[in-house]
Amino acid sequence: MKQSIAENHLGFGDKMKVLILGGAGMIGQKLAHDIAANGLSGDTAHELILHDIITPPWNGKGSPTLLTGNISDPETSTALAASKPDLIYFLSAIVSGDAEANFAKGWDINMRSAWNLFEAIRAEHEASNGRYKPKVIFSSSLAVFSGPYPDTIPDDFFTAPQSSYGAQKAAVELLLADYVRKGFMDGFSMRLPTICVRPGKPNLAASSFYSSIIREPLNGQEAILPVPETLRHWFASPKSAVGFMTHAASISASQLGKHLSLNLPGVSCTVADQIEALHDIAGADVVKLIKREPNEAIQNIVMGWPERFAAKRALNLGFQADKDFKAIIQTYIDTELCHK
């Protein structure tokens, strides 16, 4: 089932060239540092390029190329494709709350930029008489779905997004699938679970509280819970997210069949389950730092999000989820708190 990177590599240089779009972001950074340290599928000969709207920071092994630019400028896509990366992680996006508040900006950055890149790849593919055919791993989202949902959502559940962010992700999935089907590039879309616990500060994502209610109390700070505790959702740790990304490098579109959008495995739990896990690990005083403040705007977005996926195709392809929500909290403590 597994395919080595070498087989995919088209030989436009001695080393595989890996481009991470959104390279300054949380997952982009962790992915880049992981690849720098461990290689991809055991292959440590690679050239790493990080691109983002701000200069990506670096404190890892080696000296990746750090690029700054606006991914929604067509010139950016043209230049990036002209550098002929073999593997492209498309992680750049504005988050759901931002895309909902800024309609045109959301469609520009979350959708038009991907289309521009795919067009630039197609131009390089055709200019090279088909020799250049990179793999694009697109970071999609559960926000492509809307309810009502079955208890466990099957791999072929239909997309009917109820946010601009979700519509943009679903539109890129369609574009990617058509460019891959036509042979201009390889790759597929991965619908990641909500990443939790995110390190750092709250962001504009409607899902931001899911990390806040664990992270802030563990750091001795209050956190706001804007939704009912009965709300159930689908999670993966940043560590699992990086694992999804590196594993994806070994998989080709042909292994997915005709449907190039993959629901990834995760942990299904309610907010009450999250709080119970935090209680088990950190005690009652930490849990007391969670304050209930219902927020209708956030509820309107996240209460339509899915609760549990079968993710059978992804499991069969070897993608691995966290064990449970306690393991997700422990990953945060091990990777973020112990460094302090």
Next chain:
Amino acid sequence: MKQSIAENHLGFGDKMKVLILGGAGMIGQKLAHDIAANGLSGDTAHELILHDIITPPWNGKGSPTLLTGNISDPETSTALAASKPDLIYFLSAIVSGDAEANFAKGWDINMRSAWNLFEAIRAEHEASNGRYKPKVIFSSSLAVFSGPYPDTIPDDFFTAPQSSYGAQKAAVELLLADYVRKGFMDGFSMRLPTICVRPGKPNLAASSFYSSIIREPLNGQEAILPVPETLRHWFASPKSAVGFMTHAASISASQLGKHLSLNLPGVSCTVADQIEALHDIAGADVVKLIKREPNEAIQNIVMGWPERFAAKRALNLGFQADKDFKAIIQTYIDTELCHK
């Protein structure tokens, strides 16, 4: 359930302004002539505008405005939206075979043009402080789907197009749904059955033979059948298609709920059923004019197309299909042959 046109009409003039994009096409022409003759939902006070890449012909009642232009030019969308139509039928497209052969042209005309128009509508909506909010009826396609299919395809079957045409239609569905959800316009997408019997000559659509094998023999000419007779598909007559369009004018997005793509009702039958119906109506000598010439390129496209839909939501909303395939042939004879 039914809503009169008057309720939707925003009063930017005394008459409702109806714009038909693709107004020179077969359905566009029949729809325009039907509206000119019968009005919409009994309301005969309307101003009709037909737009297409060629000047739309006219031999019906009244004097519609006949516009010529390239719908994929952003200036065209801007000008059309500035004329503030209340109701827009988006029927313009290049057909599936053309979109498959000409990748960039397909995405430009079948997708980017719709996005340009929606953007132009949003600009007018915002410039008018929300007063301008037209209804857009988008003509989508069964090509958004791919198999394997259940015997009867439910309304929430997932989209995984296997042609550029299908991917383009599915992408516009996503765009439309987001513009409607955000309140910039009203409207929804209708996935029409394959229209049969099309009058006139074969076109570049992969489905063209479905009409040819009926039309050409009825006109005393040979027709090529490129697929096996066991192939089952989903049909509506041009008369039903016009009925879908005029009925859609009385329906608002709010009646569809969160999922703004509607599978329309039709007639499910095999090629053998089609030929048997032709035999019943026109006799054995006519049927003998059908020549079997398997064509792999056409089979690769159409053999992945769906066979039968539940179309429950559309039926509940009052959309009506043809009775059977004999009725579809009879419609062709009554409306096309008897005029000759």
